[in-house]
Amino acid sequence: MKRISFIMLVIIGLVITQLSVGYAQKTELYKLGINDVINIKVEGHDDLSFLSHISIDGTISFPNLGSIYVKDRTLAEVEEEITRKLAAGYIKHPVVTISLMQTSSKRVYIHGEVGLTGAIPFEKDMTVVMALSLARGIRDTGLYGTVKVRRAEGRGGYRTIGESGLYKGVIKNKNIEDMLLRSDDIVIVERSKTIFLQGEIVSPGRLELEDGMTVLRALSMAGNIRDSGLYGKVKVRRIVGPGGGYKTVGESGLHKGNIKNKDIEDMLLQPDDIVILERSETFFIQGEVNKAGQYILEDDMTVSRAIAVAGGIIDKSGLYGKIKVRRKRVAEFGYETVGDSGLKKGIIKRNDIEDMLLQPDDIVIVERNETVFVAGEVTVPGQYVLEDEMTVSRSITLAGGIKDAGQYGKVKLRRMRQDGPGFDDMEIDIKGIIDGTVQDDLLLQPDDIVIVERSKEFLMYGEVNRVGVFPLEKDITVMKALTMAGGLTKWGSESRVKVLRKTADDTKIERITVNINDVLKGHPEADILLKPNDIVVVSSGIL
Structure with a gap:
């Protein structure tokens, strides 16, 4: 009969193992109780491997070791004691394994966001907070969750009998914290919201x-x-x-x-x-600013403030340029210009553009200065910023004025044609403008070219007091040329004055005789106008 009971006990133990009813065997918390069934194995010693019930006095019987008290102890603690006693004189280096096969003692179940989940022994006057403490407290993931207590009701059913939120792991509802648990109660710590x-x-x-x-x-x-x-x-x-x-x-x-x-x-x-x-809304600033790029669109960001944020306008290249604001089209792709203004010394001319509020993704463009070119017989030829209302004479002044070689030359204004490729030239009476006899000093436009040509010249040679090259001013006659050369020497003859002039085809020299005596006698038609590169020769009157 005892043998049959033992066989039945083994079968029951195997079934229990298959169904994993020993859920508490995976925990370190479970403390053994009366009528629990444990499986003891000693490696290499089948005679010391067996199932054992915990008796009513809380002990088990072990061969050679006698009675061992195991109630309210963990499996690990019992393993340690048996191992120590076997090693004391029975087995060298024993390996003992104990597993829980069946529990008959009272317990409480802890689930959710706690240190150790599973069954814990039920104790008299156990509260919710005590049970959580035995389960190693609440994990970080449950510090702001909810704790619930569920109790058996009817056939296999459970209902929630208490619930409280958690704040930093502390149960907010004092009544739930101090609630007395019963055997088989389930305490659930839900994950933080x-x-x-x-x-x-x-x-x-x-x-x-x-x-x-x-x-x-x-x-x-x-x-x-x-x-x-x-x-x-x-x-x-x-x-x-x-x-x-x-x-x-x-x-x-x-x-x-x-x-x-x-x-x-x-x-x-x-x-x-x-x-x-x-992400912050932004705008872009491009062109002649010190720090072009993308910037955060702060509240009430105006065009002038945007330029300041970008480090201001570059002195040499943008102070007289233009500023444009381009904005995304609402109903279609691409950008459109919603505002533009000229600049004067870096200041936006139009107040409405200066104070315009920018919108997300706006592009502020500071265009390069518009310029003109001054070339030819000036002190500093080159490219110059086109300032407001800049005239031809102003541009020449900025270029350092006209050099001696151009004092009697022509000034031309070369301007791009509006209706097609190419340039148109306009001659400027710069001397008349300077003298005040001509009022129409032309206003320059972008990319105009002011050209100061070299003065046309003639040569005085022979019996004059100042031999050399002279600028050919307007309406210079032989008589005026002699005066410019300081007059005739004492050997010079008024009747022996000749003008040497190249022919139109530049292949021959034409000799024109001018009798100054006739001019002096009141015959101005005897005098002739000089042309560029003429040579006036005064011969001696001594034979």
């Missing part, structure tokens, strides 16, 4: 939802806002309706990282809310 943070924040991701957590508090716990989001937007999205879809329930702009809308700042968050920090 969470929210999600996305976008321009230092630590995006999942965040535990504390009691009374506001948008501002959530941002602070996530490490605050990155520089790239200081002027962006904050949005709160929430699951709405039976379909479980998300909807934006709050939105506000940011100013230097501060939420503008107080209602959004203080909005209480709910489980699974998503807080989104959108």
Whole structure:
């Protein structure tokens, strides 16, 4: 009969093993109780491997060792004692393994976000907080969750008899904290309720939802806002309706990282809310500024302020240029110019453009100065900024004035044709402008070219007091030329004056005789006008 009972006990133990009813064997918390069944194995010693019931006095019987008290001890503690006693004189280096096959003692079950889940021995006057303590407390993932107590009711059913939120792992409801448990009660610690943070924040991701957590508090716990989001937007999205879809329930702009809308700042968050920090809106500034690039669109950002943020206009290349504001088209692709103004010494001429408020993705362009060119017989030829109302004479002054070689030359204004390729030349009476006899000093246009040509000349040679090259002024006659040369020497003859002139085809020299005596006698027609490169020769009157 004893043999049959032992066989039945083995079969029962195997069935129990297959069904994994020994759920508590995986925990370190379980303390053995009366009528529990344990399986003892000593490696290499089948005669010392057997199933054992814990007797009513809390002991088991072990061959050669006698009675061992195991009640209210863990499996590991019992293993250690048996190993020590066997090694004391029976087996060298024994390896003992004990597993729990069946429990008949009272217990409480702990599930969820605790240090160790499973069954713990039920003790008299055990409270919820005591049970959680035995389960090594609440994990970080449950510090803001919910604790529930469920109790058996009817045939295999359970109902929730108590529930409380947690704050930093502390049960908020004192009644639940001190609730007395019964055998087979289930204590569940649910995972903390969470929210999600996305976008321009230092630590995006999942965040535990504390009691009374506001948008501002959530941002602070996530490490605050990155520089790239200081002027962006904050949005709160929430699951709405039976379909479980998300909807934006709050939105506000940011100013230097501060939420503008107080209602959004203080909005209480709910489980699974998503807080989104959108990137700051930006604008672009290009062209003749010191620091071209992309900039954050701060509140009330005007064109003039944008230029200042970009380091101002480059002195040499933009002070007399143009400024344009280009903006995205609303209904179609591309950009359009919504404002432009000239610049004078770096100051925007039009007040409405200077104070224009920029919008997201606007492009501010500072165009290069418009210029003119001054060439020829000036002191410093080159390219010059086209200032407001710049005239031909002003451009020559900026170029250092006309050199001696150009004092009697022509001044031409060369301008691009408006109706096609090429240039048109206009002759300017610069001497008349300087003398005040001509009032029409032309205003220059972008890319005009002012050319000061070299003065046309003639040569005085022979019996004159100053031999040399002279500028050919307007309406210079032989008589005037002799005066410019200081008159005739004492050997010079008024009747022996000749003008040597190249023919039109530049192949021959023409000799023209001029009798100065006839001119002096009142015959001006005897005098002739000189042409460029003429040579006036005065011969001696001595034979």
